[in-house]
């Protein structure tokens with residue numbers, strides 16, 4: 001386990017290039033199970049989650065090879081049972097279930113893992129599989145889904161907090177090979193769903209409406225191999241933009257898709273951060289004193305829950321009161337107590353965090369509890385006076401490619417040391 005050691009107080013300057021999106025590439029890798037033909041996926045980020053997903057696919061019988069940022073997956077033959085411990089390691093592993101069910105009419109996987117940010121049930125995934133004709137049972141920590149055949153139907157995927165991103169991905173994948181037409185209502189609209197639908201269509205699927213709450217999938221007999229380039233990671237983009245603002249710096253972000261990030265950019269501007277869009281590039285600079293803002297996380301195109309912790313780190317620096325309300329995951333505030341170690345003044349009240357910003361932060365040892373909490377601690381450490389040690393950075397390596405290298409290239413004084 002590594003630790004990140006940060007000497008804070010250095011404004012970030014320079015250029016950074018955004019990697020492929022973790023939350024797009026993982027379901028896309030699972031989708032390659034839908035065909036025996038080879039699939040080529042480009043712009044694949046080097047992340048531990050990608051490594052785990054590759055291990056899961058290999059265990060299922062696929063041949064997986066990575067060269068640079070190009071991944072080749074050939075699932076000529078696959079088995080229908082996911083490795084218990086591998087699947088438990090990450091949330092997106094549940095996405096093998098839809099493709100296995102579609103291809104083999106049988107799938108058995110353990111309940112998935114992922115960031116500990118709430119209960120994270122999979123009832124909506126299972127409801128979708130059942131609607132398509134599968135019989136679903138849970139037994140000994142495994143979920144089993146079996147069907148004689150899958151038949152298209154209308155499926156409502158709305159839940160307590162809106163729709164479900166991976167649930168939409170899973171049901172959409174299962175429906176590609178179902179008989180007839182499936183209509184997913186209250187589908188997730190996230191760009192990662194659009195990216196997956198584009199990949200599936202390149203494989204021969206017939207999907208329309210991805211990106212809207214109604215997705216229509218006309219089942220086909222079989223899918224073939226395809227090539228695809230993954231979209232840029234909007235959460236990585238948000239993280240670097242927020243880090244630049246927090247350190248009073250000025251950076252150019254290359255290779256992002258600013259159109260996927262309107263809610264974050266809008267809030268940053270409201271907080272006094274200057275954002276200039278030049279095609280796919282973003283220039284982020286903090287020229288003025290930060291202002292407090294209120295933020296509520298919502299499904300896309302609202303403010304993403306995956307950028308909430310990072311935004312909170314920034315708002316601890318804005319003199320005044322900011323209220324951050326988390327509407328997607330009930331316990332996604334693990335970073336609050338660690339930010340307090342750096343001197344932040346944050347109070348929790350139900351789903352809201354009241355950030356009394358403007359107190360100077362000073363470095364301290366802190367513990368990363370989940371992926372985005374870690375990113376928030378790194379941002380706070382970059383802005384704080386003195387040395388911050390972020391322990392358990394394996395969380396951050398799940399979702400940020402070479403974060404210490406990219407930050408060093410922006411002038412940050414950050415080192416990775418073995419714990």
Ligand SMILES: CC(=O)N[C@H]1[C@@H](OP(=O)(O)OP(=O)(O)OC[C@H]2O[C@@H](n3ccc(=O)[nH]c3=O)[C@H](O)[C@@H]2O)O[C@H](CO)[C@@H](O)[C@@H]1O
Nearest residue numbers: 023092120121122123124125159161163164165166328329
């Ligand atoms: C790998 C990946 O892409 N992860 C993302 C995905 O997670 P993930 O797809 O797991 O998150 P969901 O969109 O499913 O969760 C949204 C809400 O729905 C609830 N829910 C979900 C499924 C279900 O069957 N029943 C149910 O009640 C969840 O508890 C949560 O309150 O979307 C989240 C919301 O944008 C992001 O934070 C994660 O980074």
Ligand SMILES: C=C(OP(=O)(O)O)C(=O)O
Nearest residue numbers: 091092114115306371372
């Ligand atoms: C919560 C996240 O990931 P996962 O769903 O894989 O746990 C995230 O990417 O912020």
